[in-house]
Amino acid sequence: MQVLHDLLPFEIPKFEYDSANPRVKKCQLCYSRLKENKLPACVEACPREALLFGTRRAVMDIAKERIYQNPGKYVRQIYGEREVGGTGWIYLSKAPFSEIGFRTDLSEIPVPDRTKGFLFGVAQVLLIWPVFLLGLSMARKKKEGGSEGKE
């Protein structure tokens, strides 16, 4: 279970295990709205600009500026800057992240780096083994065919 916990550190996507019609759900950043050059619905709906949307670099710059311009208002940490190699969502907070339910035990190693070895193994199993087993099967059939002719 620890492996799953490491590979899905934020438990996203969510699986509806208990539903009769189970779906797998995650935020898609309102993809249909982005195609129409609109902001994500939650960003547009927030009148206090608690949520911002933009390139990671632009949003990181705004987050750093807010921390710098408002000493004491935020903890001096941008959650998501380094966690699991850097996330698509970043957060500022007045309270330490450990006190508001954020995982603070995460590695800075990107999740894909942890799965590379496994995915390489999958390719080996799916590509090399079937060819090898097919070769064995063909060799066996050829041998059986050859020995039938000699009897």
Ligand code: SF4
């Ligand atoms: S409203 Fe916000 S949280 Fe919901 S899908 Fe759109 S971007 Fe994601």
